[in-house]
Amino acid sequence: MKFSERLYKELQPIWRKNHAHPFVQGIGDGTLDQEKFRFFMIQDYLYLIDYAKLFALGVMKAEDLETMGKFARLLDSTLNEEMSLHRQYAKKFGVNEDEFEQAKPSPTTLAYSHYMLHVGQNGTLADLVAAILPCMWSYSEIGKELNQIPGASEHEFYGEWIQMYSSKEFEELADWCIDLLDQLTEGKPESEIAKLEEIFLNTTRFEYMFWDMSFNQAMWPTDE
Numbered sequence: 001m002k003f004s005e006r007l008y009k010e011l012q013p014i015w016r017k018n019h020a021h022p023f024v025q026g027i028g029d030g031t032l033d034q035e036k037f038r039f040f041m042i043q044d045y046l047y048l049i050d051y052a053k054l055f056a057l058g059v060m061k062a063e064d065l066e067t068m069g070k071f072a073r074l075l076d077s078t079l080n081e082e083m084s085l086h087r088q089y090a091k092k093f094g095v096n097e098d099e100f101e102q103a104k105p106s107p108t109t110l111a112y113s114h115y116m117l118h119v120g121q122n123g124t125l126a127d128l129v130a131a132i133l134p135c136m137w138s139y140s141e142i143g144k145e146l147n148q149i150p151g152a153s154e155h156e157f158y159g160e161w162i163q164m165y166s167s168k169e170f171e172e173l174a175d176w177c178i179d180l181l182d183q184l185t186e187g188k189p190e191s192e193i194a195k196l197e198e199i200f201l202n203t204t205r206f207e208y209m210f211w212d213m214s215f216n217q218a219m220w221p222t223d224e
């Protein structure tokens with residue numbers, strides 16, 4: 001069995017919670033409170049700044065030119081395509097993108113992005129890929145599922161978000177990452193595989209927490 005097939009089985013309970021979450025459901029039916037979405041987009045912008053750095057670390061850890069080139073393109077598309085979606089939403093909210101960039105990360109954003117950076121900096125290329133895959137894979141699945149809802153991708157406010165994550169290009173990025181992880185783990189001993197599975201499941205759990213944090217607009221509980 002490919003490693004990704006094993007992961008696909010393991011992640012099911014968490015993905016079911018993602019898809020059922022009122023934040024995700026609300027994007028799909030267009031009823032999500034725009035203030036919650038604004039909170040999410042700001043936190044996601046901060047998250048993506050760190051996520052893009054993981055691709056730079058991927059360039060550092062890659063062992064062949066083809067993989068280096070792919071990570072370089074992922075870095076470029078995150079900064080200049082995916083994040084331009086956030087900059088467009090910033091405009092819709094009537095704020096300058098600098099306001100997004102200078103916002104403070106929530107505890108969940110900090111925990112998630114710093115966990116990934118820690119794994120990416122201290123681990124192997126396989127550790128890094130295991131950490132970054134849930135992000136691409138789960139958004140691609142959510143995007144495709146929401147795109148099935150009639151009219152959802154034409155919704156005047158949430159349509160563009162659904163179009164971005166249900167796109168073929170985004171799906172191809174996730175598929176590339178899945179294939180790379182399968183290649184890197186082929187023939188590896190169970191002890192190594194189990195460690196990678198734990199990393200993958202940790203960031204999968206963080207993905208769920210990110211939806212929940214956004215729905216609750218959760219900053220530090222000690223702030224007034």
Ligand SMILES: Cc1ncc(CO)c(N)n1
Nearest residue numbers: 044047048135136139210
């Ligand atoms: C938190 C999070 N996970 C995944 C993606 C997809 O890139 C994103 N933009 N944000």
